[in-house]
Amino acid sequence: MLFQVRPPAPKEADLTTVYDAIVVGSGAAGGMAAHILTSHGLNVLLLEAGRKLDIESELKSMEWPYDHPRRGEMPRDSHAITLNEYTVRQPPYAQGTEYKHVYSYVQGWGGSDYSKNIVVDEKDHPYTGTKYAWVRARLLGGKTAIWGRLALRLSDYDFKAKTHDGYGEDWPISYADIQPYYDKVDLYLGIGGHKENLPHLPDSLFQRTTRLNPSEVMLRQSLKKMNRVLTPYRAGVTTDGLKHNKYRSKCYGRGACGRRAGGCDIHAAFDSPTGLIYPAMDTGHLTLRTNSTAYEVTVDPATGKARGVAFVDSQSGQHYEAKGKAVVVAASTLESARLLLLSKSNAHPNGIGNSSGHVGHNFCEHVMGPSILGRVKDLVGKPRTLDDGRPGGFYIPRYRNLEERHPKFIRGYGFEGGGGTGMIPGRALSTPGFGADFKKTVRDEAGAFVHMGGFGEVLPRYESAVSIDPTVKDRWGIPVLKFDYAFGDNEKQMALDMAATGKEMFEAAGIEVLHADSDILTEGWSIHELGTARMGRDPKTSVLNQFQQSHDVKNLFVVDGSSHVSASCQNPTWTIMALAWRSCDHLADELGKGNL
Amino acid sequence: MKREDQAGLTRRDALKIAAGAALSVPVLFTRAMAAPAASAPAPRFFTREEFALLDELAETIIPADSHSPGARAAKVAAYIDGRLAEAYLPVEADVQQRWRDGLRRVDTLSQEMNGAAFLAASAEKRVAVLTRMAANEKEPKTPEEKFFRELKGTTVHGYYTSEIGIHQEMEYKGNTLQQEYAGEEPTD
Numbered sequence: 001m002l003f004q005v006r007p008p009a010p011k012e013a014d015l016t017t018v019y020d021a022i023v024v025g026s027g028a029a030g031g032m033a034a035h036i037l038t039s040h041g042l043n044v045l046l047l048e049a050g051r052k053l054d055i056e057s058e059l060k061s062m063e064w065p066y067d068h069p070r071r072g073e074m075p076r077d078s079h080a081i082t083l084n085e086y087t088v089r090q091p092p093y094a095q096g097t098e099y100k101h102v103y104s105y106v107q108g109w110g111g112s113d114y115s116k117n118i119v120v121d122e123k124d125h126p127y128t129g130t131k132y133a134w135v136r137a138r139l140l141g142g143k144t145a146i147w148g149r150l151a152l153r154l155s156d157y158d159f160k161a162k163t164h165d166g167y168g169e170d171w172p173i174s175y176a177d178i179q180p181y182y183d184k185v186d187l188y189l190g191i192g193g194h195k196e197n198l199p200h201l202p203d204s205l206f207q208r209t210t211r212l213n214p215s216e217v218m219l220r221q222s223l224k225k226m227n228r229v230l231t232p233y234r235a236g237v238t239t240d241g242l243k244h245n246k247y248r249s250k251c252y253g254r255g256a257c258g259r260r261a262g263g264c265d266i267h268a269a270f271d272s273p274t275g276l277i278y279p280a281m282d283t284g285h286l287t288l289r290t291n292s293t294a295y296e297v298t299v300d301p302a303t304g305k306a307r308g309v310a311f312v313d314s315q316s317g318q319h320y321e322a323k324g325k326a327v328v329v330a331a332s333t334l335e336s337a338r339l340l341l342l343s344k345s346n347a348h349p350n351g352i353g354n355s356s357g358h359v360g361h362n363f364c365e366h367v368m369g370p371s372i373l374g375r376v377k378d379l380v381g382k383p384r385t386l387d388d389g390r391p392g393g394f395y396i397p398r399y400r401n402l403e404e405r406h407p408k409f410i411r412g413y414g415f416e417g418g419g420g421t422g423m424i425p426g427r428a429l430s431t432p433g434f435g436a437d438f439k440k441t442v443r444d445e446a447g448a449f450v451h452m453g454g455f456g457e458v459l460p461r462y463e464s465a466v467s468i469d470p471t472v473k474d475r476w477g478i479p480v481l482k483f484d485y486a487f488g489d490n491e492k493q494m495a496l497d498m499a500a501t502g503k504e505m506f507e508a509a510g511i512e513v514l515h516a517d518s519d520i521l522t523e524g525w526s527i528h529e530l531g532t533a534r535m536g537r538d539p540k541t542s543v544l545n546q547f548q549q550s551h552d553v554k555n556l557f558v559v560d561g562s563s564h565v566s567a568s569c570q571n572p573t574w575t576i577m578a579l580a581w582r583s584c585d586h587l588a589d590e591l592g593k594g595n596l
Numbered sequence: 597m598k599r600e601d602q603a604g605l606t607r608r609d610a611l612k613i614a615a616g617a618a619l620s621v622p623v624l625f626t627r628a629m630a631a632p633a634a635s636a637p638a639p640r641f642f643t644r645e646e647f648a649l650l651d652e653l654a655e656t657i658i659p660a661d662s663h664s665p666g667a668r669a670a671k672v673a674a675y676i677d678g679r680l681a682e683a684y685l686p687v688e689a690d691v692q693q694r695w696r697d698g699l700r701r702v703d704t705l706s707q708e709m710n711g712a713a714f715l716a717a718s719a720e721k722r723v724a725v726l727t728r729m730a731a732n733e734k735e736p737k738t739p740e741e742k743f744f745r746e747l748k749g750t751t752v753h754g755y756y757t758s759e760i761g762i763h764q765e766m767e768y769k770g771n772t773l774q775q776e777y778a779g780e781e782p783t784d
Contacts, residue, residue, distance in 0.1 A: 062771055065757035071675070072757075076682050098687045194782050211779030220782065232782065253777045255770025386769040386778040423768050424761075428752045432733055434657040434726060442756075443663065443765060 004056055004266070005246045007273070008281040013289040015322050019045040020591060022309050022324035024294045024339065027142025028573050029560035030330035031272030031280075032580040037328070038285035040588035045322050046277070046286060047311055049293040049331070050138030051117075055145055055273070059114055059263040062254065065424070072113055077101065080108030081122070086133050086522040091483070092126035092472070104135040106146070106527070115263065118145055124475040129466075129483035133524035134334065140290055141272040142332065143527065144573075146263050149270070149391050150416060151191050151236030152570035153182050153202045157402065161566050165401065165410045168460055171565040172537050172546035175202065181578035189270045189577070190238025192251070192391070196231050201397040201414075201570065208239040210253075210390040215376045215419035215450040215511070220394075222509035228399045233392030233416070236270040236573065247274035255389035255423070269391060289322075291315045295478045297327050297343040297352050297556065304347035306556045312476050326555040326587060326596050330580070333363075333561040334466055337532035338481050340543075340558070341468050353533070353550035353558070358543050360467050362460040362534050364567040366526035367413075367491040370498035370518050371453035374511035376419070379448035385420065387447060393418020396452065396505075398569050400497065409493040411459065413569045415502065417452025450511060454498035457569040459490050460531050485523055495520050528572055533562040548583040555596040559583050639674075640681035641692070646699050647673055652715055653702065654751045656726055664765040667751055670758035676750050698743030705729070705740055 020042035023033045034046045065071045074080070077100040081093050086105070094102035102122040107115060120136045127134060137143040157164060159171040159178075179202070186205040193206040210232045212220060220230040241250030251268035267274040280286040296310040298321055308323035329336045337360045343352040351359055398412035425446040431438060469482040499518030506513050536542025539551035548563045550556040559580040561572050568575075590596050639647040654667035654676075667673075680692055702725065706714040709728065710721040717725070729744035736742045755761045762768045769778075 064759070064762065064771070066759050066762070070679065070682075071753065076684055076688065098685050208777075209781055211777040211781050213779040217780050217782075253774035254772060255774075384767040384769065386774070389770045389774050390777050390779075421766070423766075423770060424756045425766060428756055429749055432730075434730060434748060435723065436659055436661050439658050439661060439666075439765070440663075446766065 007052075007247075007278050010281070011287045013045060013287050013322065015320055017323070018308075019043050019287070019322065019324040021045075021326040021328055021587070022047065022322050023328045023330060024309055025049075025142065025329070025331035025335070025560065026140050026277060026288075027137075027272055027330065027332060027560070028144050028147075028576050029332075029580045030328070031141065031144070031276035032577045033328045033330055033557075033559050033584050034286055035276040035280040036581050036584035037588060038280040038283045040585075040592075042285060042588060042591065044280070044286050045324065046288045047292040047294055047309060047322065048140050048142075048288070048290045049314065049335075050140065050142075050290065052140040052288075052290045053117055053145075055139075055141070055263070055271070056265045058117060059145075059265045061263060061265040068113065070113060074103075074107065074113050074116060078103065078107075078116065081105050081133070082108065083522065086131055086524075090131055091128055091134075092122070094122035094126065097123070105133055105525075106135050115146055118263075125480075126472055126474060127481045127483065128469045128472050129481075130485050131522055132483045132485060133522045134483075134529075135524070135527045136332070136335075140277065140288070144270065144272040144275075147236075147269075147271075147573060148416075148571070149233075149236045149257075150395065150571045151193075151204070151234050151270075151574040152395070153204060154178075154568045154570055154575050155200050155202055157200045157398075158566060158568035158570070161411070161568075165405075167410055169534070169536055169541070169565050172535050172542075177546070178575070178578050178582065181582045182574065184581060185574060185577045188242075188244075189236065189275050190240070190242050190248075191234060191236055191574075192232075192239035193234035194232050196229055196397075198229065198397055200402055204234065204574075206234075210235060210239070210392065212394060213385060213387050213420045215379060215448070216394050216417075218376065219419075219450065219505070219509045219511065223396070223505060226505070226508060228396065228505070230394050230396050233390070233395055233418075235391035237264070237268050237391045238270075239268075245275065245279060247278050251391065253389040255386060257388065257391050292320075293476055293478065294331065294339055295342055295476075297329065297339065299343070299345040299347050299352065299553075301345070301347065304553065306352065306553055312478070314476060317476070326557065326591060328584070328587070329556070329558045330560045333529040333532050334481060336558055336560055336562045337363075337466055338468065340533060342479065348552070353543055353552050353556055355552045356540055356543055358462075358534065358541060360532050361462050361465045362531045362565075363464040363466060363485055363529070364458045364460040364531040364564075365524070366528045366567060366569065366571075367456040367458050367487055367495060367520060368453060368526045369520040370495050370502060370516075371451065372499070372502040372506055372513060372517075373449065373451045373515040374506045374513050375445065376448045376450060376511055381444040382447060385447060387418070387420025388422040392416070394452075399501075400494075406497065409490045409497065411457040411490070411494070411569065413454045413456035413494055413498050415452040415454050415498075417450065419450035421446035421449070449514075450506075452502060454495070454502065455526060455528075455569055455571070456491065456494045456498060457567045458487065460534070460566055461488065466532060487520060487523060492520065528561075528567070530561040530564040530567050530572060533558045534565045535563050536565065547586040548579060549586070554590075557583055557587055639677045641677050642680070642695075642699075646696070647677060649699050649702065649714055650676060652722070653699075653726070653747060654754070656722055657748055657751045658755045665760050667755050670755050670760040672751050672754035672758065675754040675758070679750075694743070694746070697739070698747065701740050701743060702729070 079099040249266040341351040396415040400412040533543040651673040660666035
């Protein structure tokens, strides 16, 4: 039943030819761009900075902890940066360390020996400036190899947020523009979920939904009385299978999805290689070059248009330039900003596409930290159920600042959570005592816990920015990013409200609150960076138009999260892919008409 | 090619283990119970005396009961010994010394309280020693209290990630193919 289809054989990159398009980055955005452009018959070169990993053997999703010599933990010479280090220190976090390898905090989740080749070694990839937990995955597929899989749509509460509350800018599109593309993404990649008919969290075209366990049902029913919603986790996972994709299996609810930093070795959870890139390679139009770190979008001095991409082979250290009629940047929100800012020329002295001076600015994301832990008394001592045999638990959509206005903050937040136990009882260590009573308490209570944590919209501010550090370079000699970014008062007020309403919802449902945390985690913790090359109608205050096309350079597109005008509180991956699909349809059309 | 084959094997093995978990329980139990102490492999980090003390401490923290075997059968001491035998960087070298010191402190405390080393004391008196060490579990202050935290944390991790901990004690039902998701679908 569990089978894997081998990836298609790669074609050798031809650097003497002019490709129709060069795509930089192979995550959700770059994978979608490569897929859509090749589906239009265009010849595409896809450059990925990281390696191609044999992800099935890398993730070992079903390995039991006891079959691993260190129970899944990293070797002693490796270190995952802790919350405390992020809080008390400033980057570069690997500076002066004795450890051979230093990774971002995600590597510490459950002690993970399984994603060490997926997330970058901070020693090779430093950054500077204000504190920031920057999690980067450099490999074919980028962060889609380990993403949390929550796949949500945005609504006009997001796209028209300025109209709603006066802050920031509206997006140059409305929900009606993107809705057909959300539908395409749903049908092509698969998503499980339950229809709720909410205007602020539009439903997808769902496959089989995941289910709720007893504590979650209890909370859902109680929330209904408060006019709030708890819905099964909307998972970017094909729960019924996809007849058109031979590389992906349907979800078999094997569980343990949350045991490590994500990842699905049967590719039921969407990842860019099996969902988008391998099918694109099967068209014969896609050339993939991994280990290829782009450091400049090159420019034709005669026209000022993009000519191609300069990159360094991360293994050999050799430098190359690939040429294309169009360049599609999809290197991730922060890496894309870095690439644009590094691409200085006479025609574009501030970096390509940056006549507005807005590249790197209006940086936003999600604020995390407030979380609630509760215990359902009626479930203590009940026979063991399977609580983690699914891609996720539940989602509570935003309820703030929809109709009413909160006096202390604008925008909103949602909660992700789950009830019951996983493979390992997470509360064992915090259960006091020892001996037979301790053991019985751990066993009896394991299934009775329910927890959730908030994800709130961080406002985009011009002064929230990244820029190029004047002196520090990465392992390949490429100048690195310097952060100038911190949460503001709106985020702090919102976090206090998250903690308060989280507690209130548990109490209303009769769930005993064991712990309610209102502290904010370090900037960057959500891994949802957005907004450093925003779209807009005005070329003076935005970088891209509604098709993620540079206002300044018409054959340059930036199709990842950097284009987002505001962060919403809903997770961005599905929107990134819907927008990239829409923009690449437009790109192919314009290229065909000779307009680029 | 080779790596893929290995991955395939691991996956099949994992499935087999999951499917056969219930069946393998009595076998494991017998094997663990029957293993004579003398034939146990020599510890890699601890001395035999330290190892015996650690083994007893772990079993006192998570004992066998009518539901499942405890830390001894789950070989928690061997897991801790193996982790401590790994090559430590200088920055973490004090971890190894901390464990040696910690075990010594247990015996010293037992001498003070019971007039006998931990292993020589009665079961009741051993519990009394650990109860003293566990007094300030949330905010341990003395070296003994701090060692208890570390000992309990590592024992808990070693036990609940073991075959016995996962399959027998916690009766984990996942990591195997499911035709349907567990739980309830919202009806409205």
